[in-house]
Amino acid sequence: MAPTFSFCVLHTDGAARRGEITTAHGTVQTPAFMPVGTRGAVKAVTPRDLREVGAEIILGNTYHLWLRPGDGLIARLGGLHRFIGWDGPILTDSGGFQAFSLGERRVITEAGIRFRSHLDGSEHLLTPEGAAEIQAQLGPDIAMVLDECLAQPAPLSAVKESTERSARWARRGRDRFLELQALGAGEIRLDSETSESRVPNPESRPLVTNPGQAQFGIIQGGTVLELRTLSVERTLAIGFEAYAIGGLSVGEPADTMYSVVAHTAPQLPTGCPRYLMGVGTPLDIVEAVSRGIDLFDCVMPTRNARNGQLFTSEGRLTIKNARYAEDGGPLDPACACYTCRTHSRAYLRHLFVSGEIGAAVLNTIHNLRFYLDTMARVRQAIVFGTLETLRQSLQAMFSRPLSDS
């Protein structure tokens, strides 16, 4: 069965595109930001909250869901959408970045990434084929191919070798994805959750819980523009429903990131959405949109919320600051989220200082709403041809020192 996936560009403003992605679970207006639901939950909020703040698509982490509760369990319960109670579009990463992040607990070979679980130390091998199988069982609308992440800075030879390996892995991951697509919605139960290599056999084929799933390839190549071009060539030759730019926002200067995006995005097909993985600040996002990017994800709004770091139309705000102790005004006078409609800065500070769970809930609702409102403004600006004006205003707002530091 073919993926239920399409993309159309509705407007442009320079390199920026205002578009729409259609998936097996509905449409997504782009440029779009995907809140991160690492373990099958966007931390501290419910699916209802996500709808209310304007989320159209969320992200799940393959590594975490594979290890707990297990992709087989999720498949048997009907797939990730039903399991987490979110019926809109979902994208899952490949698990590669998390496995890579384990540091000394992982070894990368041509076969894949061998690592020890952060949960119980058990040994696992994540292969390109396995990443496709796990995601077939999870059933997101968009699966990501397994790529190799590389610690930066690295010698040119290492970057080149890694880029080539990512391309070989992409070929293997795509082949397995296409085999699973051909199988269609699986009637046959997978029995290989404990088998580390996930070699398919007739007795243990994965359940394909979302026959309309699409798969994105990932462009690597570090900050070496020639290698980015090489990776584009290799990855496009394989052919995916769309393409992501990986390996950025890992510590390099913002200017370097923008340059790599400006170099890479135009080489990707105009008829496919472009996804910049793991980015970023509101300013990073608008800078990347203006270079042709359509999709983003980042833990920043949710993680910062739990740490009391809030994004507002007046800049960043640290809620525990004593200046807010008797501030009876809303967190952000320009925001219409539940938190800003209901509570004062003084109350939010009290909850945060007291360690109340409600602080995480209310702060997360606000920060996500700020991000998603920003994306709505970005889309509107593209339609009206005013993206540069918006970029400048976000630059002024989020480059200056913290308003309360």
Added chain:
Amino acid sequence: MAPTFSFCVLHTDGAARRGEITTAHGTVQTPAFMPVGTRGAVKAVTPRDLREVGAEIILGNTYHLWLRPGDGLIARLGGLHRFIGWDGPILTDSGGFQAFSLGERRVITEAGIRFRSHLDGSEHLLTPEGAAEIQAQLGPDIAMVLDECLAQPAPLSAVKESTERSARWARRGRDRFLELQALGAGEIRLDSETSESRVPNPESRPLVTNPGQAQFGIIQGGTVLELRTLSVERTLAIGFEAYAIGGLSVGEPADTMYSVVAHTAPQLPTGCPRYLMGVGTPLDIVEAVSRGIDLFDCVMPTRNARNGQLFTSEGRLTIKNARYAEDGGPLDPACACYTCRTHSRAYLRHLFVSGEIGAAVLNTIHNLRFYLDTMARVRQAIVFGTLETLRQSLQAMFSRPLSDS
């Protein structure tokens, strides 16, 4: 200004009453359960969630709010209702129980309770007058008079002495409450937040943020029925808007508690609501209702929720139990709360085992809904004269061993 407080009994079933309390912030159908919002927030849920699960009145803790963020701050921001974003009725306790619970950090004298703050070790004196002043500033619809809690078991002489002291404190607390009522909504700022004794003077009168506030007296006397009767006589002689039974649910057997309630409740005026403090399990509540009690509060539904202990129409349920790992059914098939409408037991188990904040949120929504639905069933049963049937069914459900233990 007179308190905006009234109570009427609409139906009875034996000693049980189906009534309605009117306060300055709306009405409460009784028998009612008050979710506990210790530090100005019912843990893990928002005011919106509280409305949705059917809460009509919530409780705040004077001790905690006094020490942080401070009753003066809350008063300057308009009072507790505005501060926490809940516009329905609120009851605050007197702070006595929490101060008492500090153990070796507190000394009780005739003046009041001298204690060291659990936050920073600072020394404070909570007097009957001070408890009234703090609550005048917080502005709940119902304030509680300061009483002395006594560790049980205690020698008869100690219980008698304590009961007499509580009566003397009640007189002092009531006098100060009436003075503050006479002052009316205060234009004069309190400047005595740091003064430990809170002796009123013209320069530092408290802000009265809720001129319609009512004050409840508290019946003490431990498990000695004669002393309960003595306490009733002393407390009724002072005269409050209504009366609570304190000093129970502190470790005594359930039968003892029921006996004290059965002895005490009928001695309280039929025209006033009766509040059994800190009680209890669903079974305790219906047993107390059948003995004439109208109001309840307990941390059990919220605390148990955070510990993964859930109340359902099929009995108690420990969500981390492995038997729920692949259970795709709702937490409680008979429940219409957001959690039960949206998520499976398998997902709730996954969130709990993963330590996700969402587990606390979703479990709390459910447990509160269970308690508040139970209260609705209790009220309906009184109207239809079937409370005994309901009591038997709750007894069968919540006396038997855990369904999953």
